[in-house]
Amino acid sequence: MSDCHAASQAERKSVIYVTISPTDSDVxxxxxxxxxxxxxxxxxxxxxxxxYxxxxxxxxxxxxxxxxLIRPLDTPCGHTYCQECLTNFLLESDFCPVCRTPLMLQSCRKPSLLxxxxxxxxxxxxxxxxxCMETLPRGEMEDHIKGR
Amino acid sequence: MSDCHAASQAERKSVIYVTISPTDSDVxxxxxxxxxxxxxxxxxxxxxxxxYxxxxxxxxxxxxxxxxLIRPLDTPCGHTYCQECLTNFLLESDFCPVCRTPLMLQSCRKPSLLxxxxxxxxxxxxxxxxxCMETLPRGEMEDHIKGR
Known part of the structure; x- marks a missing residue:
């Protein structure tokens, strides 16, 4: 088991806590x-x-x-956004954020493998x-964390 | 007028000639x-x-x-080829050259602006x-040649 995997497992067993307000500073x-x-x-x-x-x-x-870009989506007008970003944007808008062409999420698609x-x-x-001081390709991060 | 433009104009006024066969070596x-x-x-x-x-x-x-890639085209299976290369390949084949998924040129499309x-x-x-010893971005070559 790599150092990172051991660390990852240790971290994942705990839950992160944050203080919500100054009046509840001990909660x-x-x-x-x-x-x-x-x-x-x-x-x-x-x-x-x-x-990065x-x-x-x-x-x-x-x-x-x-x-x-994370999980990119191409629009029919040729622009590319993160799926989450575009989904959230189109909850309240109906156009491409860059060129303002009318846009629906259903008309977008994943870019090529390239x-x-x-x-x-x-x-x-x-x-x-x-x-763990390791640097690695982004696409290998999930496996790195799993310690494969 | 840039040096390159002058050179380009001079080159373009002439036609390139090649010898077709040894028997016609003077033609x-x-x-x-x-x-x-x-x-x-x-x-x-x-x-x-x-x-490059x-x-x-x-x-x-x-x-x-x-x-x-020159004038790239995305296939539905996610691969990208030059338009000329893919067009010529599909004259005699009906599958993607990389993954061999059945493929028609009509189902391919231009990649995003990215x-x-x-x-x-x-x-x-x-x-x-x-x-002209200049180096430049590929997308500016046409304008460079035209001397704009």
Whole structure:
């Protein structure tokens, strides 16, 4: 078992707690467990989080969250966004955020393997950096966390 | 007028000649004029040609011609090829060259702007390198040749 896997297992057994308000400063509420894909404590409906180690090409950045694309979706007008970002945007809008062409989520589709491969190759750091200093391709993070 | 533009104009006024056979060694036939997009002497139904100055990411390479993608087309099975390469391949085949999924040209479509932008950014050398030592993004080559 790798150091990271041991750390990951230890982290995942605990629940992260945050203080809700100053008046309840001695009360802690459970909020988020750690994501088994990215190792961060985001909500299910939020994007995975990564610590990028190199500069990422501008064209691989989502124009909604301004982060490297996660689970990208192509629009018919040719733009590409994170699925979560675009889904949330289209809850209250009906146009492309960049060119304002009328847009429905159902008309969007996954980009080709080429785009997924470029994103999977982005170099990220293991989030358990107190125990693991490894950097690796983003697409290998889930397996790294699982300790395969 | 740039040096390159002058050179380009001079080159384009002439027609390239080749010897057709040893028996007709003193007879020359016109074959190819120079392409106004890439500056090379390829046939209309062939891909543009470029002199790449940096290593190109493997994922931007066409699996048919093994060169950086030109006018890319995505297949429904997720692969991407040059339009010319795929069109020629499908004249005699009816499957994807990589995964062999049944394939028709009509079911393919252009990738998103993201892919076109990545390809347009590839650094290439001016083909008129006897007169012009410039390197530039591939997407600017046509304007460079026109001397805009």
């Amino acid at each position: 802690f509420y459970p909020t988020l467990d750690l994501c088994t894909s990215c190792g961060h404590g985001h909500k299910l409906e939020e994007n995975h989080e990564y610590i 180690k190199d500069e990422v090409d501008d064209d691989l950045i989502c124009h909604i969250c301004l982060q490297p 785009v997924h491969k470029l994103l999977d190759k982005l170099t990220v750091a293991c989030p358990f950096n107190e125990f | 020359f036939y016109p074959t190819l004029d120079l392409c106004t997009s890439c500056g090379h002497g390829h046939k209309l139904e062939e891909n543009h040609e470029y002199i 100055k940096d290593e190109v990411d493997d994922d931007l390479i066409c699996h048919i011609c093994l060169q950086p 892919v076109h932008k990545l390809l347009d950014k590839l650094t290439v050398a001016c083909p008129f390198n006897e007169f």
